[in-house]
Amino acid sequence: MDKLALTLESGTYLSGLLTLTIPIAIHLLSKHKGKIVPFAHIALITVKNSPQLNQARLTQWLLLIIRLLMLLVACGILAQLFWNKNANTSADIVLVSNDWLTQSSDAEKQQLFESLNANQSPRLFLIDGLNQPLSQRKLESKAVLAFQGDTSSTTTPLNIWANLAEITKALPKSQKIQLYTTNRLNQFTGQKVTLANPIDWHIKFLPSTSSEPKLAASLAIISDANHQQQLAYIRGALNALTATLPVDIKVEYIDFSALANDLDLAAQQSHIIYLVDTPLPTELDNGAITIINSNQLQDYTQVDFPLILATQLFASQTKQWFSDNARLSNYQITELPTIDLLERQQTSVENGQPLHIWLILILVILFVVERLVSEWPSKHTAQVEGN
Template identity: 25%
Template sequence: MFFLNPSFLWALLGLVVPVAIHLWSKKEGKTIKVGSIKFLQESDSQKSSSIKLNEFWLLLLRMLLITILVFILAEPRLHYKTENSPITYLVEKSLLSSSEVKTLTDSLNNTVEVRFLETDFPEYEPEIVKDTFSETPNYWKLAREAETLKTDSIVVFTNAFVSGIKGKRPEISKNIHWINLNPGTVKTNLVGAIKRGEEIERISVISDTEEFKFQKEKQNLSTSEIETEFVNIPVVELDTLRVQIYSEEEFRSENKYIKASFLALGKYLEQPIEIINFEEENFNSNSGEILIWLSEEPSPKTEGKVVKFRRDSLANSIIEPGNFENEYHLTGQLNSENIVEEHLAEQLLEMFNLYTEINKEAEKYDFRVMNLALLKPNFGEASESTKNRNGRDISKYLWILLSILILSERALSRYRKQ
């Protein structure tokens, strides 16, 4: 048996308390009944003391109670032996679209343990593998979880997609061998469309192991043709984007450069952008439009996104996120140089957050591949805390024993009048 939190065993020093109480307990003195004290003479009292345990069985019960409670806090575990499989193969489900990989995996499944590279590592079953398209797994998260597998060796068949690398590189104690079986083919997938009146612009992504780019193609389609062709594909119908600008006299240059940037964006996106200059008293706070606030005064509350002027010489970019959601800061004054060097128009474009559905669909088809040397987690020795997690928890049995001992102690105390 071992303990996950052995430091709690210091609490066993509390066993001294019931022992001391039982040592100090005084026995009732003997009472001698006499008919008269007439012939009794006064004498000096004699005192004697001795150390003797009283109520031994009650003391034993109380010491057991403290011991069991301390053991529960220390989280006891029993050692038990488990047979590890010699090797386990983890297969990324999207690889099974390749007949060669499918054949290899089926043959391995007849002799060794094969599981899917996804949460909980379900066992590989050839007959239920139909839809091989799935989201790219989080490789580093699953590498940490793979340490719980009862196996001596792990081999991972993977696509090694860049999109599967998220978070901080982990350190694991199991040596995992990664094998890249990505076929490296160039794929073109339709991810959405942008509708401008009767004209529709098809958006496709072209991706391989090194590139990920968009392709646009304009067509004239009727509404019925659009509904037929773009089933389960997002279609965005363009609407006029409105921008409200409040500018004080000292910010005339900033007003001019921001307007020019929005007009350039409208031309590039082929989307109408309406720019509205307003006086402070005419501002509509219920509008969801973008607000550009070029003033040192506090901006009014609005339901839409707002860009406030807040000078910050230590800022990394000309526009930075603010303290709240949908709040941005213009961190300095604008001129003809920094609007180009700091990419003002591109930063304003990010605020619009256009085509989120199309971008989300496009992420599924990012087939860029990472070098395996960069993909692998760091290797390190297993920590003691990780090793100690293996074992059978016996706390629930100790809770039952504790309940029985409490009832027994109370019953014996009542019987012995303690």
């Protein structure tokens, strides 16, 4: 059920509430005892309470309360209080990633299941890709226990930040989110985004792996008579790679004059090095094969040419291995860009009604009342003396 909720934008200004101690300190310090003056015996004199003394005490208390209220309202103005019409008092949104479900133990899943059931209105959603409405992401709490994943395999790369930005578009800005994910790099493949919703991160820290990437490539080298020198350098570079690095490279050498008969063989490879000046046949340029032409290997006479060739062959595999096995710190995951002042003000307008105008009006009224109360005893005393 949505209800009005009092929210503030600049919580640091609440430190101004310490100024409330100033009127209290002045009030306590000003209550000094009067000086005792020796006088004749007054035991027979009837002591009466002065109405003016009682009135002065009452006035002091009223002034103290009014001045405290003035400072309290001023702090509320600086803190930018507003009524949040979209405040949701129901359960938090719980988001869980496939990688967390895959890597978590049965005890961790049981703990999440119990926390969902303890909530009166559990709302569990799966983060598994972009361009999905919130309704299609919904999961039953029992699906957490029933999930069976292969802990030895890595999951599909994901951008948790972009998914959060997409999901929060359908939520009130004050809706709190409980997010369960791992610290694997491939779960955060993208730029960070600004998020207005409060997020409670539950990050499962996976241990770093020390295994080396298994690099493999099936290669077709298509050449003609004009590129024999470059072909010789490529042969030498491939021999150097296979002799010094743990790589598995299978090579098929195809002469351009016989390419028509070997199109099927070339199409079965992961990479094609094309050392021909004429355009590559359309049958091979289908996007499924990585094409390396002679222009990309201009430095074939350099000493570091084997490294250049290895970069061309294994760059994508190395990047994938690093993404799967690298780990992020808690700070790298949770530290998101801050919302600037203009966006914060727009968020406040969207969420609810600002109260600073009403608070300023209340402050003016309190100031007028304070002036009237502080001047009233002196005017009353002057009127009594005149009579």
